[in-house]
């Protein structure tokens with residue numbers, strides 16, 4: 001499709017205004033010359049571009065007897081200026097998602113508080129009807145459907161289990177006060193069948209892993225990172241890289257998956273778990289106090305050689321993303337939940 005305005009800058013760099021034909025041997029300057037009336041004004045972007053474009057087409061047709069199609073300047077006359085045609089590439093290219101999403105019937109296997117004291121966050125595990133747990137990439141999510149007032153509604157939830165675990169698919173859900181789905185799923189009985197679509201999303205870690213990696217999460221935003229780290233250990237993908245989970249919560253009792261991450265820290269010298277509590281409710285807490293931003297600034301170094309993944313509620317993610325971009329991380333990926 002021809003978009004004259006978008007091509008205007010590109011054309012101006014390549015078009016020379018001529019009032020008569022110039023012999024080939026004496027042509028200099030821009031590689032493609034177009035005849036335009038001498039007094040033509042190129043000031044107006046829209047009008048000027050249309051004029052240039054028409055003249056260019058006429059010239060091409062006259063010279064090469066080509067049927068009309070969008071000419072490929074780069075092929076015809078050497079390489080076009082990089083600035084005009086080459087989009088800025090991220091440091092790490094986005095990997096294509098490996099698995100197609102589809103509709104699946106999931107069956108509730110079990111629902112339980114992540115620890116007896118903390119009923120506001122729970123784990124729900126599913127098996128699949130007539131099929132094994134689907135293949136997915138860690139970091140992806142599944143959309144779960146339920147009926148509310150005769151309407152079918154859905155909510156996305158990050159998968160917290162890793163793909164090698166075919167016994168069940170695990171979600172880690174915070175109960176939202178007055179929220180429909182987070183409360184509904186808390187009360188479903190084992191054996192309940194639910195419709196779902198998945199796996200979905202592109203918040204995945206490119207493999208092989210080329211950078212030391214920092215994961216920043218608050219609350220249940222840690223779920224995709226549990227899946228990623230579980231997968232990394234299962235597949236031996238760490239390859240000497242360092243992995244740091246910076247996990248911010250309000251209270252010590254909100255530190256979900258704490259035991260698992262402390263276990264990983266003991267087992268893997270290249271894994272670091274940095275929990276930070278914004279409102280420590282007990283004097284027993286001797287660890288970090290404050291927000292995740294403080295930990296990133298005070299305890300992470302050599303930003304340019306690290307990639308960072310951020311997940312959680314909108315405001316935190318926006319703030320941390322801006323900070324990480326300012327600090328110069330090689331690669332910043334994020335997923336926002338509202």
Ligand SMILES: Cc1cc2nc3c(=O)[nH]c(=O)nc-3n(C[C@H](O)[C@H](O)[C@H](O)COP(=O)(O)OP(=O)(O)OC[C@H]3O[C@@H](n4cnc5c(N)ncnc54)[C@H](O)[C@@H]3O)c2cc1C
Nearest residue numbers: 155156157158172173174176179180181182220223337338
């Ligand atoms: C890609 C993606 C992955 C997600 N993964 C998870 C996950 O792993 N675990 C998880 O717990 N949630 C996750 N969420 C959030 C989840 O999809 C729902 O938004 C959340 O469970 C609330 O749904 P609800 O039906 O209970 O509340 P709703 O009925 O949708 O909302 C009720 C009220 O609560 C507010 N609200 C909605 N979500 C939140 C929230 N998270 N915190 C505070 N207030 C909220 C709404 O603004 C609204 O006012 C994810 C969201 C996205 C986009």
